[in-house]
Amino acid sequence: MTFWKNIVTKLNLRHSVILMIVVKSEGSSPGKPGFKMAVSEDGDLWGSIGGGNMEYRLAEQCRRMLEKKEATILIKKQDHHPDSKEGNSxxxxxxxxxxxxxxxxxxxxxxxxxxxxIEENRQDDVVTYIETGILLSKPTSEYELPNPVVNGSSWRFTEQPGLKSRLYIFGAGHVSLTLSKMASDTGFDVVVFDNRKGINTFDANHYAVKKSVINYTEAARFVEQGNHIYIVIMTFAHQSDRDVLKQMIPKRVRYLGMMGSELKVESIFETLQNEGVTKEELSKVDAPIGLPINSITPAEIAVSILAKIIQIKNRNIVNSEQLTQ
Known part of the structure; x- marks a missing residue:
């Protein structure tokens, strides 16, 4: 939010700004689609398009453009291979x-x-960056995903900046507290639920944007759907894990995981199958949760969970079929 607000401040002061945005990337490029940097006429700059000498040179180019009052939209290819002949960064x-x-x-x-x-109100508006300007529109479908395209001097990059990645955590214990901090530090809006009042780890959680004491049998109504939604189940009881999981399975979300031993997971899955949940639906649940790093402590478990979530969030190719449903 601060990024665009800074631009508003500069424009109100009658200072022009040049926005740089990565519209496409390949390989191990440090700048990924959506990375942004702004350079103001008064010399200020903020954001990042990948850092290094490349970023410095392009920021200097922006300053020269501002000095000359250049108003042409353009695109630059930056090739990070040391032997590249065109656009060597x-x-x-x-x-x-x-x-x-x-x-x-x-x-x-x-x-x-x-x-x-759009960002402040978490609106689902679509922002499209093309060679003629920046366009705003309403989504044509429920899940509008970025589809970067560059063809010579034409390009298209689409994003929904109001739909920030949101992590719902059911359970407010020690792992939840640590996971909330780590997820918040890496750009997630975190929402935490528990069905108990007066839990010290719940009260100590200052990283969540929202905390609520709820009845787990009504969990479904508190969670939205979408490609930006991630759900982690780690309540204090076998029964409540099962109650929440059953309600989350039908939702279209990016990630759904449940903490527990293999024996516990097998038991819950067996019960849910007896209640009509299919094996295919259960196969989309990450359980036991996280990456297998032999984690033991709450912090290690939180690392394994967040690492798995980030791995999924940052996949290069994302389509609606990757949503759990």
Whole structure:
């Protein structure tokens, strides 16, 4: 949110800004689609498109464009292979990224204010970056996903900035507290539920954007659906894990995981199958949860869970078939 608000501040002061955004990347490029950096006419800059010498050089190019009052939208290819002949970035990390430059003059203030509103209100509006400008629209389907395309001097990158990755955690114990901090630090909005009042780890959780004491039998109504939604079940009891899991399985979300031993997971799965849940539906549940790193302590368990979630979030190719449903 601060990114766009900073631009609003500069435009209100009649300072033009150049927005750089990575619209496509390949390989181990440090800048991924959606990475943004802004350079203001007064010399300030914020955000990142991947860092290093490349970022410094492109920021300097923005400053020159601002000095000359250049208002042309353009795109630059940055090739991070040391032996590349075209668009050599001066970096050796391999990969390629394409960065679009959007000059934002004070007459673009309304557009940027709309972007701030979209993020603040968690709206599902679609923002499309193309060679002629930045377009805002309502989604044509429930799950509008980025589809980066670059073809010569034409490009298209789509995002829904209001739909920030959100992690729902059922259970407010020690692992939940540590996971909340780690997830918050890595850019997730965290929501924590428990059915008990007065839990010290619940009260100590200052990392969640929302905490609620609920009846687990009504869990479904508290969780939205979407490609930006991640769910972790780690309640204090076998029965409540099962109650919550049964309600979460029908939801279309990016990730659904449940903490527990193999024996516990098998028992819960068997019960749910007897209640009509199919093996195919259960196969989409990450249980036992997380990456297998032989984790023991609450912090180690939280690391294994978040590592798995980030692995899924950052997959290069994402489509609606990857949603659990």
């Amino acid at each position: 001066g970096m050796i990390c391999s990969g390629i990224q394409w960065i679009a430059f959007y000059p934002l003059t004070p007459n673009k203030l309304t557009l940027v204010q709309q972007l701030v509103t």
